Amino acid sequence: MPIISSDIELLGKSLEKVNLRNNQIGSTIPNSIGNLSLLSSVDVSYNNIRGELPGILFTNATGLEVLRVGHNSLNGTIPDLSLTQLRELNLSFNNFTGNVTNVFIDVPKLGK
16 A cells, blocks of 8 residues: 655655545655645545644645645544635545634635
8 A cells, every 4th residue: 555655855845736646545644744845735635544634734835725635534633724825625534523613714715
């Protein structure tokens, strides 16, 4: 079963889009993805990714516009999304817990 390597950060600080949709990935999302500070789009939907969403992704990738993690086995709480550029978000069909009312407060473009 394929994994997302923690070496993903070696792809360079100029990487803007990650599309690993529907690849039967069975690992976690490594924290090192947060080192890709120019990311504008991440799509890892329709896999078997487990664990939590790394909060560092939402801290460093401030230009993130698209985040698709639906149809996986992610769990835990959704980190605060202080991403002012985020316009598309898919968290569906996972095992997240907690209250999401404050998560989206600082995301002005979401749903527009």
